[in-house]
Amino acid sequence: MKKKVLAAVLASAMVVSLAACAAPAAAPAASGGGEAAAPAASGEAEAEAPASELTDGKFAETRSITVEVYDRGNDGGSDPENNDYTRWIQQQMLEKHNVEVKFQKVPRWTEVDDINNLLAAGTAPDVCVTYSYPTVQTYADMGGVIDLAPYLEQYKDELPNLWNWLGETNLYWDKDPETGNVWAVEAKLANMNRILTFIRQDWLDTLGLEAPTTKEEFHDVLVAFKDNADTLLGADADKMVPYSVSYDVGWRAGTLIESFLDPEMTDKEYYINGFDDRKLTQNGTKEAVRLLNQWYNEGLMWNDFAIYSSGDTTEDDMMKAGYVGAFSHNWDYPFRNGEDSINANLKRLVGPEAGYVAIDPFEDKNGTHTKWLAGPVDRKVFFPSTNDEPLASLLYLDFISEPETIEYLQIGEAGVTHEDVEDGAVSIIAATGDAIQNSGMNIDYTITCNGLHLTTDEKTAKSLAYTYAGIDPAVVQAADAIAKTDTRIGVNVQTGNIEAEAGVGDVLSSKRDQIYDLAVSASVADFDSVWDSGMSDYLSSGGQAIMDERAAAWEKVYGDAEMLP
């Protein structure tokens, strides 16, 4: 009898489990098939297909899509899924295209992990945004991403703003040279400024020092800060950090690392060693980190940096409280976030004269200050294969690329988020409540555009310095000028998919971060062994395979050429 009962239980378990596993399996399979079928089918009926679906750009029946938005978790920010801007977008999309838009938030600082989890679970938004192309590629290889190439061609007439704004350059940036697949379109970097170094101008003034223009001078200034900590910080002298570098050393010491690269490096070399965008495997990086390691051991850097992880605000808080002398970060980092910006906090907490200004202290071997820019690309926008509304989603991208949309999202309503200043420029003012922009110029909503881009170029140029509420425009202008000095813009190397890169991006990035952290905080005597053992582990875990495949791919596509036109 017992056996019978057991058998019955097992049998029912089997039935239930079969049903349960058949259901989720069927869904992606169906949409995977649909993905392949849709372009072909609509290709046959090209002449009438758009007309049958859209009338004056509108669907006959309301369609519904979900769109990813970054959640930055700002203190006192607005709800990223529901605020003045999301409501405006929803209303406009409904009016223009009869498409209902829902937002789905993804934490900004762990976006790659989170979008991975969502994709793996099949619950990713219809319009996904990420900074990690390898993630897109990996899912594309598994059939989890829609190929945009046929849709972009077929609906070209329906998407004038998207084509105007991104153009072939950005739409086809990631196009596979062999298969012609386009798994993601690249948002456009309207302002290519990248990383700058900032220093406390008031500290320089107090000590009667000039802004440093070389590494040596920079080092002397840091030593001066440290030696005069009592003058500068009084009772808090022991909290001083002359130069702060924290989580993600490759970014946070980016300007220093770049100054050790050969400014005349060939495109080929830069590409082959360039899988890691923090330049771990470029020639010269080791010496840059050696210098950081020396500074660390001289007590010029933040001793505890490595135990705080990404997204931790401890370092920002130290800057805001006025303990940090200099740091390197995004070109506008101390100006961001209105009332909560680092410079605004310094003014409140330390004094009206306190604040960071940009400097350009790291000279390369030619005496210039080459800044290696990535190219006019920013985030990657893609549609997972669970997206049943590719056209509605493309219309969303078209709407979000419209010049008027970008301008409205960036500067908001007059009197609420901006006011007009002299000769046509606008100035951003601190907004309150649901009108707060969680990200500078609402970059999280303008997913095809990063950087100020108003309806006329003149207005943009004049307004740039005014886009940071509460920050002296002259300080912003100076930073912008330095960020645009001696730039080297990245070229688009289209060698197609590098197989060795699939699936290893996160593992290699986390190894890279470990190497950087360990090497910076090692003792001077151990530096070489720590760096070399870390690098050999990195290379044997897939780093070398990527370089070899990249070298072969380059030769296959570009032959003997060392530079791209």
Added chain:
Amino acid sequence: MKTSKTTPAPAVRKQSFGSYIKRYWQLYLLLFLPMLYLLVFKYIPMIYVQIAFKKYSIVQSVWEMPLAKNHGMQYFIQAFSNPDFIRALRNTIVLNLLDLVVGFPIPIIFALILNELVFTKFKKAVQTITYMPHFLSWVIIYGIALQLFAPSTGLVNMVITKLGGEAVPFLNDTGHWVWTYIFLGVWQSFGWNSIVYLAAIAGINSELYEAASVDGAGRFQKMWHITLPGIKPTIVILLIMAIGNILGSGFDRPFALQNNLVMSWAEVLSTYIYRYGIKGLQFSLTTAVGLFQSIVGVIFLLGANYLSRKLGERGLW
């Protein structure tokens, strides 16, 4: 099985399963939900174990995926030839063994001490305070650890350096980190784990203690000869379960406590699976690792159970 042998009238039982259900349907109803839980969350997911032997694809059902190379063993071979996996395996074993050696006796000792306390209000207060940390998430515990143990801004190190000592790298040196990890684990769980022992102690017949007192036994003799033997079955069962978990380890504790400087000792199997499998999208590889982990766990569990029965103790079954 034993009960069926001793049941005097099997003939009556044979036709009575239906009538049992009728008679005790409330009990079976109560049993139904936990059974459903086990089925849905523990048994159905096992179907996907076969991913370990197949080439994973996001758009195919698990039955349609093609078999991996080397007769499906590709990912096991790949794991065991990956130095990161070997390192994670070593770390898991070392950290869990240390946890067992340090963390297992402490709740027992604590329960024994607590049992000797006469002043009940104090006893209750101590008990409550010590099991509180069990309810804290590891992220919060790491936050507390940062405030206490950070090399230059942590409270403990500030006291040490102000007294003229050298800061101790509790969190940023591998050797120290291991002990911080163990210490925080013990701190978080010993109060909670002692509850089981206290309950077992409460079940010991108090006449035994009275008789021992009459015979002139002291406190430690009573502890050694009455209390400890009295809770021995409980200790054995918990030890078996702890040994079965030797390759397991929660995810949040190591994940929250690790940082870039100590990864060579802080990466354990659960975080390795997260990094390679979920973030690196190598689902087959990490299912293979997970399966290996479970099988070793079962072997250890069975082994420990067998040994304990051999040594004359009651096992888990």
